[in-house]
Structure formats: C-alpha cells, structure tokens
Amino acid sequence: MSLPSTRMYTRWMRYILIALALGFFLIPILWLLQTSLKFKIEMFKLPPVWFRFKPTFTNFEYVTGSMPVFKWGWNSIVISFGTMILSLLLGVPAGYAFSRVRFRGRFLLLSFILLARTLPPVLIVLPFRILMQKLGLFGTRLAVILIDTIYNACFTAWLMSGIFEAVPEDLEEAAIIDGCGIFKAFYRVVIPLSLPGLVTSALFAFIYSWNDFIFALTLTAPATATLPLGMLSTFGMMSVGWTTMAAMGVLSVLPVIVLSLLLQKYYVSGLTFGGVK
Amino acid sequence: MRRTLKKHFYKEYIALFLIPLSLYMVVFFLYPVIYNIVISFFDYSLGAEKTFNGGKNYLLMLRDEQFVGSLKTTILYIIYCVASQLFLGILIALLFNIESKIIGFFRTLILLPTVFTPLVVGLLWKALYHPDQGFLTYYMRLIGLNIGRGLLVERHLALLGIVIIDIWEWTPLVAIIVLAGMKSLPKEPYEAGMLDGAGKFALFRHITLPLLKPTLLIALLIRTLDAMKTFDTIFATTNGGPGTATTVANLRIYEVGIQQLHIGYAASMSNVLLVAGVVLGMVFMQVLYSNRGRNK
Numbered sequence: 001m002s003l004p005s006t007r008m009y010t011r012w013m014r015y016i017l018i019a020l021a022l023g024f025f026l027i028p029i030l031w032l033l034q035t036s037l038k039f040k041i042e043m044f045k046l047p048p049v050w051f052r053f054k055p056t057f058t059n060f061e062y063v064t065g066s067m068p069v070f071k072w073g074w075n076s077i078v079i080s081f082g083t084m085i086l087s088l089l090l091g092v093p094a095g096y097a098f099s100r101v102r103f104r105g106r107f108l109l110l111s112f113i114l115l116a117r118t119l120p121p122v123l124i125v126l127p128f129r130i131l132m133q134k135l136g137l138f139g140t141r142l143a144v145i146l147i148d149t150i151y152n153a154c155f156t157a158w159l160m161s162g163i164f165e166a167v168p169e170d171l172e173e174a175a176i177i178d179g180c181g182i183f184k185a186f187y188r189v190v191i192p193l194s195l196p197g198l199v200t201s202a203l204f205a206f207i208y209s210w211n212d213f214i215f216a217l218t219l220t221a222p223a224t225a226t227l228p229l230g231m232l233s234t235f236g237m238m239s240v241g242w243t244t245m246a247a248m249g250v251l252s253v254l255p256v257i258v259l260s261l262l263l264q265k266y267y268v269s270g271l272t273f274g275g276v277k
Numbered sequence: 278m279r280r281t282l283k284k285h286f287y288k289e290y291i292a293l294f295l296i297p298l299s300l301y302m303v304v305f306f307l308y309p310v311i312y313n314i315v316i317s318f319f320d321y322s323l324g325a326e327k328t329f330n331g332g333k334n335y336l337l338m339l340r341d342e343q344f345v346g347s348l349k350t351t352i353l354y355i356i357y358c359v360a361s362q363l364f365l366g367i368l369i370a371l372l373f374n375i376e377s378k379i380i381g382f383f384r385t386l387i388l389l390p391t392v393f394t395p396l397v398v399g400l401l402w403k404a405l406y407h408p409d410q411g412f413l414t415y416y417m418r419l420i421g422l423n424i425g426r427g428l429l430v431e432r433h434l435a436l437l438g439i440v441i442i443d444i445w446e447w448t449p450l451v452a453i454i455v456l457a458g459m460k461s462l463p464k465e466p467y468e469a470g471m472l473d474g475a476g477k478f479a480l481f482r483h484i485t486l487p488l489l490k491p492t493l494l495i496a497l498l499i500r501t502l503d504a505m506k507t508f509d510t511i512f513a514t515t516n517g518g519p520g521t522a523t524t525v526a527n528l529r530i531y532e533v534g535i536q537q538l539h540i541g542y543a544a545s546m547s548n549v550l551l552v553a554g555v556v557l558g559m560v561f562m563q564v565l566y567s568n569r570g571r572n573k
Contacts, residue, residue, distance in 0.1 A: 018372050018383065025387045025449060031412065032401050047419075048412040090301055093294035101292045111562040113298070116306050118502045118558035122527045123547040126534045127309035127316070150306050153298055182290050213396040213509040218535055228396040232513070235400055242404050249397045260392040264385055271391065272454050272495075 036060070036246035043243050059247035063234075069251065071223075072230035075141060076210060076252075079226060082145035083152055083209040084202050090149065091156025091201065096186065098157065099164035110161070113154045121214045124150065129218055139221035147215050152205040159204075159270065163197030164190065200266040207256050227252040310551070317545035323538035334545035344546055346521055347529040350436070354525055355504040357440045358447070362500055363493065365444065366451025371481075373452065374459055384456070387449045395446070399513025402442045403429070406514070429515050435522040442510050447503070451496045458492030459485070491568050498561040505554065526550060 035043060037055040063069055098110060128147050132138040137146070167190055175185040191198070216226040225233075231248045260267045320330045338344055373384050390398070405413040408427030417424050425431040428438040466484045475483070508527045511517065517524035517532075526546070534543025 014372060017368075018380075021369055021372065022383060022387065025390055025445065028401055028405060028445065029389060029393075031405065032397075035404075043410075046410065046412070046415050048415065090298040094298035097291050097294035101288055103292065107562075107566065109295075109299075110566075111559060113302065114562055114565075115555060115558045116302065118561065119554040120506045120508075120527055120547075120550050122508060122530050122534075123313065123550050123554070124306070124309055126530075126540065126543055126547060127313040128305070129535075130312070130540070131305075131309055146305055150302070153301065157298060207392060211392075211394040211396075213394070213512075214531075228394055228509075231396060231400065245400060245404070249394075249401060253392075253394050253397050256392050256394065257389060260388070261385065267392070268388070268453060268457075271388075271450055272457060 032246050032249055035243055036250045038243050040241055040243050043241070059243045060251070062244055063247045063251065067230065067234060067248075069227075069230065069248070072225055072227045073251075075220075075224050076226040079141050079144050079148065079212075079216070080206045080209040082141065083148040084205040086145060086149045087152035087156050087205040088198070088202060090153040092160050092191075092198070093186075094153075094157040095160025096164050096190065098161035099167075100169065110158065114158050116154045117151050125215060125218050132219060138219065139224060141220070141224050143219040144209070144212070144215050144224075144226075147219065148205075148209040148212060152201075152208055155204060155208075156201040159201055160194065160197050163194045167193045196266060196269075199263060200270040203259060203263050203266050204270045206259065210256050313544045313551075314548060316541050317548055319541045321539075321541035321544075323540070327541075330541075334542050337542065338545055338549075343521065343524070344526070344529055347524045347526045348549070350521070350523065351505065351525040351527075354436065354440065354443075354507070354523075355501055357436070358443045358504045359497060359500045361440070361444055362448045362451045363497060365448045366455055366496065367493075369448065369452040370455035370459060374456060384453070388453060389449075390446045391450050393446065395509035396513050398442065398446055399510040402438075402445075402510070403514045406438060430519060432519050432522045435515055435519055439511050439514060439523050442514065443504065443507065446510070447500060451500060454492060454496045454499070455489065458489050462488050491564070494564050495561075495568060498557065498564060502554070502557055502561060505550070505557075 031048075034051065034053075036059055037057070038053055039056055039058065042049060042053050094113075098106065124147065129138065132143045132146075137143045171193075172185040172189050175189045176182060180188065211228075212226075213228040216229050220226065220229065227248075231245065231252060234248050235245050316327075317334055318329060318331060319327050320333070321327045369387070373380055373387075393401075405411045406427060406429045408414060408430055411427070414424065414427050417428070424434060428434050428441075462485065466488070467480060470480050470484055506527070507525065508531070511523055511525060511528060512531075515523045517528045526549070530543050530547050530550075533539050533546065
C-alpha cells in the first residue's frame with residue numbers, strides 16, 4: 001500500500017505529463033491559428049506574443065481576394081469527392097465478395113489489395129504518369145482521382161470485408177429466397193446494416209485525397225492544382241509572408257478537421273485499420 | 278432442392294462483385310508496377326531513345342553514393358521515428374488511460390495532428406524552426422540548447438528536426454492504437470498479480486506489455502510502412518538538405534525520375550522500395566489478418 005503523499009505525488013506527476021503532451025501536440029496548431037489572425041508586423045515579435053494582440057482578418061481577405069483559392073479549393077473538392085465515390089463503387093462490392101465467398105487464393109488476393117496501400121507513392125507515380133500521358137489524361141483532375149482511388153478502393157475493400165463479416169448471412173439468404181434479387185438483397189438488407197463501415201470508408205477516402213500532395217504535384221497542371229499546391233506556390237512568393245501562409249493553411253485544414261471531429265468515432269476506427277478493437 | 282440450388286448460385290454470383298476492383302487494379306496498379314520493372318532494364322531518359330541495357334541501372338545504383346546514402350538516411354529516419362513513437366505512444370496511452378470526460382476530450386484533441394494536411398504540417402514546422410523568427414528556435418536558444426544556426430539548417434541536426442515533425446504528426450496514432458489494445462485486455466491477470474503483491478511497474482512489465490504484443494506489432498508495422506512513404510513534410514521543410522542530410526530515398530527518386538527525367542534509372546531505384554514494401558506489407562497482412570481472426 002502506498003502512502004497518501006506518494007499517491008498525491010504520482011497523481012500530480014501524471015497531470016503535469018498530460019499537460020506537457022497536450023502542449024506539444026496543440027501549441028503548433030494554436031500558433032498556426034493565431035498567426036493567421038495577426039498583422040504582418042506583429043508576427044515578427046520575439047519573444048512571441050501569445051494571444052495578446054489585435055486580431056485581423058486581412059490575411060484571409062488577402063488570400064481569398066488576391067489568390068485563386070476558390071479554384072484550388074474547387075479542384076480539391078472535385079478530386080476528393082470523385083475519389084470517395086469511385087472508391088466506394090469499387091471497394092464496397094469487393095469487400096462484400098471477400099466476406100461471403102471462400103475461394104482459394106483469397107488471402108493472397110486480399111494481401112495484394114492491401115499491398116497497394118503500403119507501397120510508397122513515388123513508386124507508383126512514375127509509371128502512372130507515363131500511363132496518364134499515353135491516355136491523354138495528364139494534367140486532369142481525373143488522373144489524380146484515378147491514382148487516389150488505387151489507395152482508397154483497396155482500403156475500403158479491406159475495411160468493408162471485416163464489416164460485412166459481422167452481418168449474418170441468413171438475413172440476405174432469406175431475402176433472396178423470398179424472391180429478392182441479389183443486388184436488391186445487397187442494397188436493401190446488407191448495406192443498411194453496414195452504414196458505420198461505409199461512413200468510415202467514405203471519410204478516409206475524402207481525407208486521403210484532400211491531404212494528398214505528391215500525386216497532385218506530379219499529375220496536375222496549373223489549372224487543376226489543389227489547395228496544398230496552391231499553398232506551396234503561395235509560400236514560394238516570400239513577399240506574402242507567413243501570416244498569409246498561415247491563413248491558407250487554416251483554410252486548407254479546416255474541412256478535414258471539422259469532418260474528423262464530427263465523425264470522430266469513425267475516424268478512430270479507420271485510423272486503426274479496423275484491426276484493433 | 279430449389280433452395281440449395283439458389284443458395285449455391287447466389288455465392289457464385291457474388292464472386293462477380295470482385296471483378297470491377299480487380300480490373301481496376303490490374304489496369305491502374307499492376308500494369309504501372311510491371312511497367313516500372315520492365316523500364317528499369319532500359320536506358321530511358323526524356324528526349325532519348327529507349328535502349329535495353331540489361332541490369333546496368335542496378336549495377337550503377339549500387340555504386341551511386343547518393344542513392345545508397347539516401348537509403349541509409351531512410352533507414353535511420355524510420356528507426357528514429359518508429360522507436361520514439363512507440364515509446365512515447367505507450368507512455369501517452371498510459372497517461373490518458375483514465376475514464377473521464379475531460380481526458381476523453383483531450384484524447385480527441387491530440388488526434389488533430391494526424392488529420393492535418395502533411396504539406397501544411399511541413400510548412401508550419403518550417404516556420405516554427407525558422408532560424409531567426411521561429412518561436413521554437415527562440416525558446417530552444419532560451420533554455421540554452423546549442424542548435425547552431427537552427428535545427429533544420431545544421432547538417433547534423435536536420436534529420437532530428439524532421440523526425441520531431443513525424444513524432445508530432447503520428448505519435449497520437451500509436452497512442453490511440455495502444456489505448457484500444459489496453460481497453461480490450463482481460464482483468465484476471467492483474468487481480469492475480471496484485472494478490473502476489475506486484476507493484477504497478479511490475480504489472481506493466483510482466484502483464485500489460487506481453488499481452489499488448491500483437492497490438493504493438495500492428496502499430497510498429499503501420500508506422501514503419503508509413504514512415505517509408507514520407508515525402509510531403511520533408512519536401513516542404515528541408516527538401517533533402519542541407520546537402521543530402523535529409524534526402525530519403527523517396528526524395529532522391531523524385532529528383533531523378535520527375536525532375537531530371539531519368540526514368541529508367543529512377544525505376545530501378547524505386548524497385549528497391551518495392552521489394553522492401555512487399556516484404557513488410559506481407560508481414561503486416563499476416564499480423565492484421567490473424568489479429569482480426571482472433572478478435573472475432
């Protein structure tokens with residue numbers, strides 16, 4: 001049995017360490033947020049001024065007024081939604097088949113499919129670029145959607161196969177014997193029971209393409225550039241400085257942060273590949 | 278009779294659901310990967326004729342100090358990142374393993390770095406590390422750390438600088454995986470251990486750690502595979518510099534393949550990553566698959 005005083009001591013140690021951890025992970029984010037609200041001159045003050053400054057929206061006004069942020073944002077949105085839809089269309093049926101049919105080489109095929117996600121992007125992007133040039137798709141948003149989908153459709157198939165396995169087969173068999181078609185049984189009986197998995201898959205496809213940089217960097221043209229690329233070119237013009245960069249940064253992470261917080265439960269289950277419960 | 282026939286037929290039919298994804302993967306994934314293998318045996322640069330040169334690219338690669346150096350940097354980067362993330366991840370999981378509303382809220386908050394756009398993470402930390410104006414540099418100097426002209430500018434410190442960025446970005450993920458693992462541990466061994474008079478540390482060392490092994494292995498593999506993919510944050514902060522201090526293989530391949538357009542040679546280099554990725558990926562699949570089976 002430990003003495004009350006040592007117990008107090010360890011409890012306080014714990015709180016201090018928790019505070020340190022929170023500081024480490026959150027201070028950079030707070031810095032980004034407050035820098036986006038600062039005037040350029042205040043930005044350079046050292047020691048840094050924390051929170052005691054007059055906030056301004058000039059940076060956001062500058063970014064939205066003088067830079068094609070809406071074009072970049074639109075490209076990001078099109079690519080993210082395109083990837084999400086295509087990944088679900090390809091991945092969900094495949095995941096269903098994996099969960100229902102036992103065939104030889106099933107594990108091998110499933111491995112091959114998840115392997116796609118584990119390989120470094122730089123490996124795929126070199127030959128993929130040549131393929132896109134041959135197909136005349138180089139520089140289009142579709143090219144980025146197609147390559148993002150490789151990663152996400154496979155992830156969806158893996159995740160959904162686990163989800164579908166939890167749906168009892170009797171249900172859909174009963175529906176089929178009752179005269180439901182196979183597609184209808186899948187659509188009406190299985191899908192509604194697997195909504196959490198679908199939300200996770202969709203969320204991850206969206207976040208993945210929203211955050212993608214290397215594929216957009218190597219496959220898009222200026223007219224199809226996404227937000228991260230826009231940010232990089234903003235940063236390249238050093239004259240605009242960090243306050244502008246911070247405003248761009250806030251705008252480009254805001255959607256994924258809001259989504260991950262709103263759909264927190266699904267976000268966590270996807271982060272762990274559905275492998276740890 | 279009719280029932281079983283229908284049931285059988287239905288399974289055959291469902292196998293067809295695999296076709297769209299399989300076709301897609303053959304065209305957009307397998308074909309590029311195989312093309313990459315083929316092209317690695319050619320001398321193929323932009324504006325020049327493609328000529329077969331056997332394994333010359335591979336021989337060249339072995340003697341290419343820049344590439345071999347970048348592989349070493351990659352391995353060091355992965356080891357530093359994964360080791361510190363596992364250590365800190367377990368520590369944070371232990372700290373945050375309390376049932377309380379506030380702590381639950383904090384658990385959500387520390388996950389924020391994992392959802393940040395990696396390029397934004399890179400630019401953000403570049404600003405924090407700025408030699409003159411970065412507040413991190415300012416505080417580091419204030420507490421007397423000898424960081425020379427700045428963490429990302431000094432050759433011997435730059436790798437540490439980008440490792441810290443990865444620690445910031447991905448330790449929360451390890452912590453969450455470990456926390457989930459801890460929640461599913463059985464209670465009995467602890468009761469037995471406490472009856473035997475074991476202290477907190479002994480319980481952790483002899484019960485928690487061994488039971489968490491499969492979970493830790495998954496975290497280790499996920500992080501190793503992801504660390505091998507790191508490109509955005511390094512590209513945005515140091516772009517491989519100073520000199521080649523932070524040039525990981527991904528950056529080197531990008532330089533040679535996309536910027537200088539020596540496509541054949543870049544392909545041969547990237548195939549080293551292909552082999553490493555396939556081997557690690559297969560191990561990962563085995564672990565993940567057996568883990569999922571056990572949890573059922």
